[in-house]
Amino acid sequence: MTTTAPASEILLEIESLSKTFPGQVALDGASLHVRRGQLHALLGLNGSGKSTLIKVISGYHREDEGGVVHAFGVETPAHQVRSSHPGRVAVLHQDLALIRGMSVAENMGLGASFRTSRTGRIQWGRQREEARDACRRIGLHVDPSAPVGSLEPSAQVIVGLARAIRSLGQIDGSIIFADEPTAALGSREVDRVFGAFRELTSAGAAVVVVTHRLEEVLAHCDALTVLRDGRTVAEQPTAGLDKAKLAAMLTGRPDGSELVTADSPDGPVLVPGEPAVLAVRRLRGRVIESLSFEIAAGEVLGIAGLVGSGREELGPLVVGALPRASGQILVDGREVGPSTRQATRAGIGVVPADRKRQGIFASMSVAQNMTVNREPARLGGAWLDSRAANREVDSWIRRVHLEPPDRHRKVSLLSGGNQQKVVLARWLRCSPRVMILDDPMQGVDVAAKTAIYRIVREAAAAGSAILLISSDSIELEEAADRVLVLRNGRIGAELRGAQRTSERIVMEVEG
Amino acid sequence: MTTSEVRAAGGDAETEHRIVGSRSRWHAMKPGNISLVYMYVAGFILFTVWVPHLWLSGVAQKSILNISFAVPAILAVGLMVPLLAGVFDLSISGTVDLSSVVLASLMIYSHVAAWLAILIVLAIGMLVGAINGILVAVVGIDSFIATLASSAILEALAVSLSGNIQVTGFKSGFAKFGSGNLIGGVQYQVLYVAVIALVIWYATEHTAPGRYLQATGENEDAARLSGIPTKRYIFISLMVSGLVAAFAGCVETAVIGAGESNLGDPYLLTAFAAAFLGATQFKQRFNVLGTLAGVWVLASGVEGVTLALHSYAWLNQLFFGAALIVAVGLGRVIEINNRRIAIRRRRGVLDQDMPGTVSVADRGAAAGDGPPPD
Ligand SMILES: Nc1ncnc2c1ncn2[C@@H]1O[C@H](COP(=O)(O)OP(=O)(O)OP(=O)(O)O)[C@@H](O)[C@H]1O
Numbered sequence: 001m002t003t004t005a006p007a008s009e010i011l012l013e014i015e016s017l018s019k020t021f022p023g024q025v026a027l028d029g030a031s032l033h034v035r036r037g038q039l040h041a042l043l044g045l046n047g048s049g050k051s052t053l054i055k056v057i058s059g060y061h062r063e064d065e066g067g068v069v070h071a072f073g074v075e076t077p078a079h080q081v082r083s084s085h086p087g088r089v090a091v092l093h094q095d096l097a098l099i100r101g102m103s104v105a106e107n108m109g110l111g112a113s114f115r116t117s118r119t120g121r122i123q124w125g126r127q128r129e130e131a132r133d134a135c136r137r138i139g140l141h142v143d144p145s146a147p148v149g150s151l152e153p154s155a156q157v158i159v160g161l162a163r164a165i166r167s168l169g170q171i172d173g174s175i176i177f178a179d180e181p182t183a184a185l186g187s188r189e190v191d192r193v194f195g196a197f198r199e200l201t202s203a204g205a206a207v208v209v210v211t212h213r214l215e216e217v218l219a220h221c222d223a224l225t226v227l228r229d230g231r232t233v234a235e236q237p238t239a240g241l242d243k244a245k246l247a248a249m250l251t252g253r254p255d256g257s258e259l260v261t262a263d264s265p266d267g268p269v270l271v272p273g274e275p276a277v278l279a280v281r282r283l284r285g286r287v288i289e290s291l292s293f294e295i296a297a298g299e300v301l302g303i304a305g306l307v308g309s310g311r312e313e314l315g316p317l318v319v320g321a322l323p324r325a326s327g328q329i330l331v332d333g334r335e336v337g338p339s340t341r342q343a344t345r346a347g348i349g350v351v352p353a354d355r356k357r358q359g360i361f362a363s364m365s366v367a368q369n370m371t372v373n374r375e376p377a378r379l380g381g382a383w384l385d386s387r388a389a390n391r392e393v394d395s396w397i398r399r400v401h402l403e404p405p406d407r408h409r410k411v412s413l414l415s416g417g418n419q420q421k422v423v424l425a426r427w428l429r430c431s432p433r434v435m436i437l438d439d440p441m442q443g444v445d446v447a448a449k450t451a452i453y454r455i456v457r458e459a460a461a462a463g464s465a466i467l468l469i470s471s472d473s474i475e476l477e478e479a480a481d482r483v484l485v486l487r488n489g490r491i492g493a494e495l496r497g498a499q500r501t502s503e504r505i506v507m508e509v510e511g
Numbered sequence: 512m513t514t515s516e517v518r519a520a521g522g523d524a525e526t527e528h529r530i531v532g533s534r535s536r537w538h539a540m541k542p543g544n545i546s547l548v549y550m551y552v553a554g555f556i557l558f559t560v561w562v563p564h565l566w567l568s569g570v571a572q573k574s575i576l577n578i579s580f581a582v583p584a585i586l587a588v589g590l591m592v593p594l595l596a597g598v599f600d601l602s603i604s605g606t607v608d609l610s611s612v613v614l615a616s617l618m619i620y621s622h623v624a625a626w627l628a629i630l631i632v633l634a635i636g637m638l639v640g641a642i643n644g645i646l647v648a649v650v651g652i653d654s655f656i657a658t659l660a661s662s663a664i665l666e667a668l669a670v671s672l673s674g675n676i677q678v679t680g681f682k683s684g685f686a687k688f689g690s691g692n693l694i695g696g697v698q699y700q701v702l703y704v705a706v707i708a709l710v711i712w713y714a715t716e717h718t719a720p721g722r723y724l725q726a727t728g729e730n731e732d733a734a735r736l737s738g739i740p741t742k743r744y745i746f747i748s749l750m751v752s753g754l755v756a757a758f759a760g761c762v763e764t765a766v767i768g769a770g771e772s773n774l775g776d777p778y779l780l781t782a783f784a785a786a787f788l789g790a791t792q793f794k795q796r797f798n799v800l801g802t803l804a805g806v807w808v809l810a811s812g813v814e815g816v817t818l819a820l821h822s823y824a825w826l827n828q829l830f831f832g833a834a835l836i837v838a839v840g841l842g843r844v845i846e847i848n849n850r851r852i853a854i855r856r857r858r859g860v861l862d863q864d865m866p867g868t869v870s871v872a873d874r875g876a877a878a879g880d881g882p883p884p885d
């Protein structure tokens with residue numbers, strides 16, 4: 001196989017690739033062309049087949065017959081691309097497939113191979129050394145014996161990437177797939193990850209990255225492929241595009257501008273004398289130090305902050321999933337106890353940041369997942385699955401754009417973004433008094449995002465208080481009335497009205 | 512091992528079918544979901560050919576129902592409740608031991624009336640469940656360890672209380688409580704199975720608390736964040752299994768006519784095997800109907816083999832182990848095969864109406880033209 005190839009050499013050529021699951025066409029003649037040195041965005045709405053395509057190429061699923069794939073100039077069955085070109089294709093899956101309780105060095109070894117002596121004993125010294133080097137090469141300085149779970153999310157992504165790269169024989173002329181690596185990252189961290197991608201492409205690799213954040217595509221990527229319902233509907237360079245055009249390509253509607261322009265309403269303010277819907281007084285946790293704020297009825301309060309600023313701690317603290325060291329939480333002026341049960345009873349609903357571990361009931365159906373939080377009194381009798389309940393579930397399936405719109409489907413069979421929609425609908429459905437949205441749009445596509453924010457707005461208009469905690473400054477600019485920026489567990493800045501632009505938020509976040 | 516891992520092993524990611532809006536009740540009857548039924552039919556035919564006179568007699572079938580099925584079924588259905596909530600209860604055999612000895616002692620030595628003695632034993636069963644519940648849900652000990660330990664303690668109590676001898680001398684009428692004739696040779700113990708199974712089936716499948724129980728077992732963190740008092744459900748589930756185990760102990764004591772401190776031992780494996788077999792049937796999780804089917808198939812198999820080959824001490828264990836592997840394995844094989852067929856069929860449909868198909872893509876576009884979502 002040649003290693004010295006012209007810069008525009010096509011590394012991977014996929015034509016009419018299809019994949020059918022029982023009762024569900026995930027890929028329907030998709031194509032993809034990836035060139036050497038290219039940072040290539042793979043785009044599409046939720047359920048359009050992006051992850052499925054990556055899973056086929058990595059050998060996890062077997063494609064239907066009929067597609068033609070050329071990998072590195074050789075015709076190869078799609079699901080064998082990785083196995084018949086060892087060391088040339090690396091995949092970073094959506095959940096990273098890292099074991100959180102094990103160290104960086106151990107995770108590296110699991111993914112690639114362990115350094116062993118002749119007796120089979122693992123040489124930990126060398127193993128750690130190599131792990132450290134592999135991370136440093138793409139810009140992460142990390143203690144190789146630290147457990148992966150203790151690292152920041154972006155550092156975890158880089159460890160996953162380093163591991164993927166280590167499984168490559170050479171960087172030049174190889175392909176790295178990354179499925180939504182930035183879904184939970186803040187802007188500085190996103191830059192770090194794309195910086196690492198850029199280094200790979202400059203060294204002659206190609207990177208195919210899936211993302212729902214259109215600004216990342218415009219800022220970092222060279223070319224893009226758009227999937228819609230399993231088919232490729234666009235393949236082109238990113239030059240000359242803007243967000244509205246991208247949104248139009250994704251949805252297939254003539255005009256994408258209504259999906260990306262935000263209205264900037266002036267948020268409601270506290271009525272003097274009336275208690276705030278949510279009041280947090282001198283809250284202290286592990287990182288958070290004496291945090292106080294209030295949210296008025298109808299207000300969407302955004303929380304920004306770097307990892308370690310207390311941002312990730314706030315949601316779990318308010319809802320009682322983490323123990324508070326001290327402080328009070330009041331809903332409508334009434335104090336709320338420290339347990340999750342007391343919080344939910346007081347009318348606090350939460351869309352947690354970690355969908356897989358705290359959000360979904362994987363083997364239960366869409367309908368069961370959506371209604372699991374409902375109090376028995378509201379179920380209309382003891383017998384479940386009444387016609388009324390089904391109607392309500394169906395209407396929420398439509399409102400959050402769930403695809404496929406099937407209430408019986410097991411949630412584990414939905415695409416990532418669609419799983420997130422189910423978790424969102426669970427609480428939106430009840431319009432709780434206080435709604436905590438903790439990075440709620442992870443992996444949700446532009447069209448659904450707009451629809452969901454409209455629903456959040458409606459809930460606010462009906463008198464709810466919304467706490468929107470987000471790593472995405474653009475999301476905060478578009479959806480929040482007021483933004484608190486956390487720094488070292490305290491409020492570093494409060495931005496309202498015209499101040500709350502994403503640039504300003506990023507600036508304040510970084511102090 | 513957690514119970515949800517076991518559940519995942521039974522279910523498979525790719526076998527769901529898409530029928531938007533309504534799904535037939537018979538969905539659960541897909542071949543992959545009823546491997547136990549196949550096994551039973553195969554076994555039935557085998558024994559019919561092998562030992563027709565013994566096997567097809569009413570005596571044999573009634574003996575399966577009364578002796579081999581009833582008490583294990585009560586225990587297994589009770590055990591299923593904590594399993595559904597994601598915790599193990601290994602103390603059910605110890606609970607049976609203790610309740611048997613306590614019941615016999617109360618009635619025989621202290622001359623307590625039967626109904627009162629039974630009520631006291633049931634209260635003890637609930638107390639055992641509550642203690643397990645405190646250990647697991649409040650103190651936070653892993654359920655496997657906590658109930659393994661409490662089972663040992665219960666057994667020790669039973670042995671010391673009975674002095675390690677059978678407590679005998681019930682009044683003659685008491686046997687009726689277990690083995691009295693209900694109708695046509697079917698004994699009262701079978702009625703108890705029916706009642707308990709019906710109650711637990713209704714509670715777990717058709718009420719909101721049942722759904723919460725299931726959610727707790729599926730993903731405790733997510734359940735807690737959904738406002739479900741998960742600790743309480745775990746606690747209650749262990750009380751239910753304790754209560755039901757104590758009742759099973761009373762029934763079995765009446766049937767054999769003596770209090771015994773090792774009465775429960777053989778039932779532990781049967782109950783677990785049946786519940787886990789049942790979890791691969793009908794639904795991809797623990798369920799009452801599957802559990803009952805599991806007990807029935809195990810009971811019939813043991814009876815059939817015993818009739819054909821005489822009784823050996825090791826036969827039960829061997830049979831349970833083998834049946835567990837075969838039934839779960841068979842389910843997997845059928846499932847994988849089904850998936851292949853479904854894909855082939857799907858592809859055939861696609862090929863036929865290629866030009867004018869209303870494909871997924873067209874539907875998506877049509878939806879895009881419609882009124883915007885509210
Ligand atoms: N194992 C499976 N069994 C059945 N259907 C599946 C399975 N995996 C995916 N699907 C379906 O295939 C379609 C494509 O899913 P895929 O995960 O590729 O979407 P995606 O483009 O990655 O979406 P997202 O942006 O939400 O991650 C979806 O409709 C999904 O429900």
Ligand SMILES: [Mg+2]
Nearest residue numbers: 050051415416
């Ligand atoms: Mg995906």
